[in-house]
Amino acid sequence: MFRKVHAGMEMEMSGNGESGKEMVNSEKSYMQVFVEKTKRYPGLVWKTIWKVGKEDPRRVIHALKVGLSLTLVSLLYLMEPLFEGVGQNAIWAVMTVVVVLEFTAGATLCKGLNRGLGTLLAGSLAFFIEYIANDSGHTLRAVFIGAAVFLIGAAATYMRFFPYIKKNFDYGVVIFLLTFNLITVSSYRVDNVLKLAHDRFYTIAIGCGICLLMSLLIFPNWSGEDLHNSTVFKLEGLAKSIEACVNEYFSDAEIKEETHDKTKEDPIYKGFKAVLDSKSNDETMALHASWEPRHSRHCYRYPWQQYVKLGAVLRNFGYTVVALHGCLRTEIQTPRSVRALFKDPSVRLAREVSKGLMELANSIRSRRHCSPEILSDHLHEALQDLNNAIKSQPRLFLGSNSNQATNMLALAAAHASQKHGSGISLSSVKTDSSALLEWKSKRVSEQSKENERKVLRPQVSKIAITSLEFSEALPFAAFASLLVETVAKLDHVIEEVEELGRLACFKEYEHGDEHITVTCEIPRVDVSQNHLASHGAD
Structure with missing residues (x-):
């Protein structure tokens, strides 16, 4: 008996030892993974820093x-003479620089002028109200200030709903309310309210002046x-998407299903x-551009809103490209043998459309009118070739046996009813137990019919799709x-680009302009990523 107990204790200790070793090994492996990640972390941070700066060097500047x-x-804080003149109000200058200084000169001008104008108006109105309320008593003065805060606050907030105010001066109204x-x-x-308003406006003016100096004069x-560059970038992106989409549709390689995350990496x-x-x-960007000075060689008002209209037309065009791209991932695909019959005219048509979009992009980039051959005979010939190719294969689009689908549907319904339709006969005598049995049988019958419908629907839809002769050509x-x-x-798109060229006074097209080297750089990334939102109203 003693030997059995001793042997059991030894087995238990050996088992605990093995589990302890496993825990120690798991802790070592976890520490090794943690150490490896820690070693790789500086390299990952450096790669991210390099990538962000390489995409657009203006971010570093x-x-x-x-x-x-x-x-x-x-x-203003660090130098004693400046601090004596400004005092603790220097913090408003620091806050102004943080809030106002934006990536582009137009955005900085918009926020800086809004901030300065809002502060000036708020200070003037506050001084006027203080001047009126100063002669009243202590209680009436508090009532008058409260009423003024209510009326001015409600009126200014209501003005923010005006479309013109909301579009151009919303930030200035917020600063006006706060100040x-x-x-x-x-x-x-406070006894001297004039000094309080003067000091705040003075420090905010210093901050806005530094922001405007940096935005307008130093690498603006x-x-x-x-x-302008974003419009060119979008035109070229659509051109490349159409051509790549058609090439992939008619490629010999099988189209692989991709997840949603992988689709984002799709060119x-x-x-x-x-x-x-x-x-x-x-x-x-159009709003901010309207605030910018005439820095180009033509000192006239540039039609920035026409770029917005062109962007709306391009989005409408892009919806068609999205649907075209969706044809690559549909559940029902046309066989490649059938696609090959229409490959040449389709690829040619896509190439001509892509060439037209690229010509529009080049004309905007170089600020010249479009080529008169943008809608050339090649595009119309490619369109006609595709039309003729489709007409030459009528059997692919018009089935010859119209009753085949109906017969297959009837067979599917009969098969489903034989497999799942089962009735239960009940006695005509209805006792308590028979009534319960009848109720249960009805429940079973209803469930069987519901299961029949569930099975019948996918079978009918699948048989109907596969039985139609034109189903293979329908996706194409x-x-x-x-x-x-x-x-x-x-x-x-061509109409809007021509209107843009007319309003912006683009130069006339000359033969050989398409070979001119243009210095206008296309953005490597979406320029919206460069605009950092700053909502602080301080």
Whole structure:
């Protein structure tokens, strides 16, 4: 007995030892993984820093400009003579630089002038109200200040709903509300309200001046140029997406199903994604560009809103490209033997549409009118060839046996009813137990009918689809119709680009202009990523 107990204790200790070893090994492996990740972390951080700067070097310059601006405005604290003149109000200058200094000159001008104008109006109105309330008693003065805060706050907030105010001066109204309330309410406890308003406006003016100096004179980034280059980028992206989509549709390799995350890495998806997401970005850049000075060689008002209209037409064009790309991932695919019959005219048509979009992009980039041959005979010939190719294969699109689908549906329904339809006969005598049995049988019958419908629907739909003779060519018919739709929508894009050239006074087209080397750089990334949102109203 003692030997059995001793042997059991030894087995238990050996088992605990093995589990302990496993825990130690798992802890060592976890530590090794943690150490490896820690070693790789500096390399990953450096790669990210290098990638962000390489995509657009202007980001590095903007970061340095912000750092230099903050250093200059900090001198109001660091230098004793400046601090004696400004005092603790120097913090408003620092906050102004953080909030106002944006990536482009137009955005900085818009926010800087809004901030300065809002502060000036709020300070003037607060001083006027203080001047009126100063002669009243202590209680009436508090009532008057409260009523003024209520009326001015409600009126200014209601004005923010006006479309013109909301579009151009919303930030200025917010600054006006904040400054007015701070000065007016604090004036009840402060004797010299004029000095309070003067000091804040003075420090904010210093901060805005530094921001404008950095934005306009030191490596300026113009919102108008970003909007111009973004339009070129979108046209070229659509051109590449159409051509790549058609080439993939008629390629010999099998189309692999991709997940949603992998679709984002698809070059076709990248081509039209920038177009679909460009509405708010185009409107913002056009607004900021309208604030910018005439920095080009032509000192006239540039039609920035025409770029917004062109962007809307490009988004409408992009929806067709999205549907064209969706044909690559449909559940029912046309066999490649059938696709090969229409490959040459389809590829040729897509190439001509792509060439037209590229010509439009080049004309905008070089600021010249479109080539008169943009709608050349080659495009019409390619469209006619595709039409003739489809007409030459009528049996692919019109089935010869119209009753085949109906017969297959009847067979499917009969098969399903034989497999799942089962009835239960009941006695005509209805006792308590028989009534319960009848109720149960009805439940079973209803469940069997429901299961029959569930099984019948997929069988009927599958048999109906596979039995139709034109089902193999039907997906290609959708693809071809979308391809023809791009030709129709290309006319609208050309009209908007020609209108842009007329309003912007583009130079006339000359033979050989397409070979001119243009210095206007196409953005490597979406320019909307360069605009950092700063919502602080301080």
